[in-house]
Amino acid sequence: MEKAKKEKLLSLPTPCYVIDEAALISNLETLNRVERETGCHVLLAQKAFSAYHVYPLIARYISGTTASGIFEARLAHEEMGNRQIHVFSPAYRDEEFDELTGICDHIVFNSFSQWKHFREKALSCKNVSFGLRINPEYSEIETKIYDPCFTGSRLGITLENFEENELDGISGLHFHTMCEQGADTLERTLRAVEEKFGKYLYKMKWINFGGGHHITRKDYDVDLLISCINRIKQKYGLEVYIEPGEAVAMNAGYLVCSVLDRTKNGIEIAVVDTSAACHMPDVLEMPYRPYIIGSGMPDELKYTYRLGAPTCLAGDVIGDYSFDEPLDIGDRLIFTDMAIYSMVKNNTFNGMPLPSIYLLEKDGNTRLLRKFGYEDFKSRL
Numbered sequence: 001m002e003k004a005k006k007e008k009l010l011s012l013p014t015p016c017y018v019i020d021e022a023a024l025i026s027n028l029e030t031l032n033r034v035e036r037e038t039g040c041h042v043l044l045a046q047k048a049f050s051a052y053h054v055y056p057l058i059a060r061y062i063s064g065t066t067a068s069g070i071f072e073a074r075l076a077h078e079e080m081g082n083r084q085i086h087v088f089s090p091a092y093r094d095e096e097f098d099e100l101t102g103i104c105d106h107i108v109f110n111s112f113s114q115w116k117h118f119r120e121k122a123l124s125c126k127n128v129s130f131g132l133r134i135n136p137e138y139s140e141i142e143t144k145i146y147d148p149c150f151t152g153s154r155l156g157i158t159l160e161n162f163e164e165n166e167l168d169g170i171s172g173l174h175f176h177t178m179c180e181q182g183a184d185t186l187e188r189t190l191r192a193v194e195e196k197f198g199k200y201l202y203k204m205k206w207i208n209f210g211g212g213h214h215i216t217r218k219d220y221d222v223d224l225l226i227s228c229i230n231r232i233k234q235k236y237g238l239e240v241y242i243e244p245g246e247a248v249a250m251n252a253g254y255l256v257c258s259v260l261d262r263t264k265n266g267i268e269i270a271v272v273d274t275s276a277a278c279h280m281p282d283v284l285e286m287p288y289r290p291y292i293i294g295s296g297m298p299d300e301l302k303y304t305y306r307l308g309a310p311t312c313l314a315g316d317v318i319g320d321y322s323f324d325e326p327l328d329i330g331d332r333l334i335f336t337d338m339a340i341y342s343m344v345k346n347n348t349f350n351g352m353p354l355p356s357i358y359l360l361e362k363d364g365n366t367r368l369l370r371k372f373g374y375e376d377f378k379s380r381l
């Protein structure tokens with residue numbers, strides 16, 4: 001990281017998330033290229049990143065958003081301007097459905113029973129296109145919590161349960177079976193989708209490839225994605241949608257924290273003013289080890305510390321990291337790739353304060369977007 005940028009980040013009050021506008025734009029340019037070279041529509045999956053302050057920026061590059069229910073749909077409606085809004089939920093409530101038909105372009109159902117429950121209402125909505133989520137029973141995800149194709153999964157309709165006589169009013173099929181994967185996985189997944197559901201695709205207007213495409217990762221094969229989309233478009237005469245979450249804001253954010261205390265118990269310990277459980281829950285859930293700028297693996301650099309949170313949860317440990325210099329109280333650390341699945345998942349467990357949200361603008365200035373306090377803790381209880 002350039003020195004000036006790093007200095008800027010280190011000068012902010014902690015804990016704070018920082019959205020990196022230049023990095024976000026670079027991701028959006030890649031996604032925009034996919035739209036331009038295929039005519040497909042890229043939708044931000046808000047589940048991963050809902051920092052609506054930058055929705056107007058995102059809207060300049062991609063077609064719109066996808067939502068998991070009425071709250072995310074409303075957020076897009078209020079903050080993204082006149083862009084497409086798609087929604088998928090495993091089950092809609094009656095009252096939610098009426099609101100959704102007023103603001104969404106596409107509504108995807110998870111089962112034939114949901115489709116039949118809402119069909120009559122749906123058919124009276126002329127401006128909404130309806131689809132079904134299928135389960136092609138093919139996925140390459142090894143972590144069960146992220147695999148929608150595990151045995152007994154509630155997500156999507158399997159071929160065995162597909163009611164081909166109930167398709168009147170259905171214009172599209174949706175699948176979502178990937179997680180942080182490359183275009184090669186998509187290519188193989190499409191073969192499985194076509195093998196099972198290909199004959200229905202000829203009758204549809206659109207297909208949605210879901211999320212989990214790591215399009216903005218350095219080694220991602222964007223050309224292969226483009227050729228997959230173009231092949232499906234041409235073969236079946238379909239509009240294609242993809243709805244990445246991670247890929248939109250990957251490596252476009254930081255979490256800056258400060259060292260509060262240092263102790264020892266066999267190893268050196270540093271307590272920081274951020275928490276894995278509260279501010280970066282995927283560290284414990286996924287689990288994974290976030291990178292800290294200037295750090296190494298344990299014992300790789302001269303001074304190794306276990307970084308833990310100021311909560312009472314014994315396991316609220318971010319990881320073991322080594323540094324060139326010893327850590328002192330007040331030192332700042334910068335975690336990378338903290339825009340996605342962080343702000344949307346954080347919580348105030350144990351009375352932990354929520355990190356502020358800053359935007360690092362592309363000209364290098366920082367701007368405070370949101371600051372949180374005691375009321376944000378109290379108002380949810």
Ligand SMILES: *Cc1c(COP(=O)(O)O)cnc(C)c1O
Nearest residue numbers: 045048176210211212244245246
């Ligand atoms: C989670 C999800 C996405 C986004 O997934 P990423 O891994 O963040 O790209 C897209 N569509 C659906 C239906 C999802 O559940």
